[in-house]
Amino acid sequence: MAVTTAPATTSLGAYAARRERRKTIAYGIFFLLVALAIALLFVRNSAPGMESTFKLNPTTKEKVITLNDLILPTQAALIVLAGIISVIGLYQLVKGFKRVVIVLGVVALLFVFAFLIWAVRGKSINLLGILTFTVAAATPIAFGAMSGVMCERSGVVNIAIEGMMLTGAMVAVVFASISGSLWLGLVGAVISAGLLGVFLAILAIHFRVDQIIAGTAINIFALGITSFISQRFLQPTPALNSGGVFAKIAIPGLSQIPIIGPVFFNQSIIIYILFATVIAIHFMLFYTRWGLRTRAVGEHPRAADTLGVNVFKIRYLNVIIGGMIAGVGGAYFTIGSVGRFDEAITAGKGFIGLAAMIFGRWTPLGAYGASLIFGFSDALQARLQVLGKTQVPIPSEWLLILPYLVTMIVLAGVVGKTVAPAADGKPYTKD
């Protein structure tokens, strides 16, 4: 026996090593191609005398430490960046990095930086503005992602995030308009989206309906009911659709930090609620009894049940809380930013939230990071449009596709591996 199996294992090992080696080389070549792309696309299309200016101060007159603008000689900076990436690529080819995914992230970041330097060649752009917009654009996405994390960690797929947010958005503005209190608007959004969470939970847990079908039904229902109410009440009575907006609050001290301060700590209260939510979910999921139970129920409900965990209770609780979180995200669309409701105002942000959750590997911190990346592509798109076609001759819409494309690439397992909770989407029946 030993004689026959030994060669088999070594050849298997050799096979794995060969595959590993091939992967290493593939990454190396990819990094070199990125460097080449910078050289060919960006360096060639810029003149030697050009400068790229990044403004680092907020446009509003606030008392912060003023920084000097970051002025880079376009071509030289690009050549340096291309050089750094080629060195990384060569090292990867010859020796190979241990955690290549992180290196990939760094290379992507450098590439984006190079792209920015090239895009603003001969002009100036307010980097702080882009970053502030990024945090704002990431907020509804992140609330959606947190809602998804809550539900899916306990084994319930939630594609109804979009519908929950849409409902929350409308209820928030209506409640705020009627009561005159933004806080009551927020409470209304939380309750209404929480009710949709109850609905999803009953369908998915009690009736054991396919969770994707249940979620789709809720999405369609939310679209229908919000458009119906909007046309029947909000359009004839505009007073119902003007709830005002939460003012920006600068957190004393923290908002004075250069760059980080204005970007993260001079925002709407809803964004601070998001920070608290992300941290709370992270802490509770990984450091409390409830979190352990949630994860157990999401991975192996039978085993959790055997050990006395009430699978149904945990799932109900998580899905309802998930709905409420989506409701806050919905409120951000109306009383957090524009102050009024329009039909289908969420415009697919709930689905990007779903994508962010997957990209963030079902963890709250990862999902928030992914939301920021997706928010950045949103912000970049808006800014590039302003710079104009001659400056950046690629359609700015293409940037909006990136979140979806990146999610598909991640799901395909090209970069690392994403694994959903094992029992995600499977109804539980007690025998």
Next chain:
Amino acid sequence: MSEATSSATLPETKGAPPEVKSTRLRTAILYPILAVFTALVIGAILILVTDKAVVNAWLNFFDDPMGTLRLTAQTVGKAYGAMFEGSLNIGGIIRGIGAALRGEGTRQLAIALVPISESLTQAVPYIFAGLAVAFAFQGGLFNIGGEGQMLVGALCSVYIGFKLTGLPWFVHLPLAMMAGMAGGAIWAGIVGALKAYTGAHEVINSIMMNWIAIILSSWLLKVGGPMARPDVPVTPPVLPTAWIPRLFDTPGNRFHAGFFLALFAVWLVWWLLYKSTLGFQIRMVGANAKAARYSGVNVKRLWIIIMAISGSLAGTAGMVQTLAVDRWVGVGFSAGMGFDAIALALLGRNHPVGVLLAALLFGTLKNGATRMQSVAQIPVDIITIVIALVIVFIAAPEIIRALYRLPKTSAEEGPVFTKGWGS
């Protein structure tokens, strides 16, 4: 092999004992009817509670009980009456026939037939989209990407339709049609291939592909965009040589030959699923992919084929709507039809004929809703709500059972689907 076809999950009833047969019939006919009825009742309640006059009357119910009830009945009657008049116009048709028989010419009848023709016209894309979802369901795949596939199908066909000039119709029209079908097939085939080769779940990737299609279209179709006219955000008109012909020349009657194409597609899908080897394999994969693999079916290849066929059906939905009805494409083209299609597949129990009936119903409702909006000022979105409720009631038959006190039987199975992201 034919023994295996009559297993419980496949809707083949030949070998089943009579009682199973009758309960199956009940699930297939009674439940959908009750689901739609209940959804319409809830829709009516929604109309009533959002009507100021009715709510006021009910708040003062004891002042005038009969008047309140009359007002309630009138409000619902006006709304749903307008809906059925606007979608079927049966009274008008009877009067038209009478006029024709009296020798007053057929013009009145032709005008009276416009609403029902429009209902059939609106049903056409629903038939294709519903078939797309049902077909994928039969193969165990959830094609939630009908929205994107329809859009891509429409864009491909419209591009051929306005770009190629100087072709005779018998070349141009088939080319435009095939472009639409191919577009949808590729858009969905990518999802199938990703599932087959990387294991990525088709639902997430379909959703992602939906949004990619929507964003691409908003770029292609924006004013001055690559496929738009210079002044308006829509494509140039399709050339007459690529039109699917309309069959009546009464003004406002858009009924077109695509309806017969849809009937043919119903037959084709039925034949493919129940009479061909490929269809047998597809249903085998749908019933149990693992078992299918062990019996020698190439499941991965089949996943790609299922998604591609499903996508080409969805693409056809967009293509037919473009070449026969709109004859150009604008932003917001499919307007949720890809999701409504899930309701169609559920309502029709994933059977082509069931989907056809469900699509005719939806076409009628959607067409009637437009009339309801103009007569009774009820937003058309009420139909969207009804569709969502239909999905809920079909997917959770326990609700209907509880509402109508129906006995529970063992032979009843909901749509087979319960899958997670991973599997």
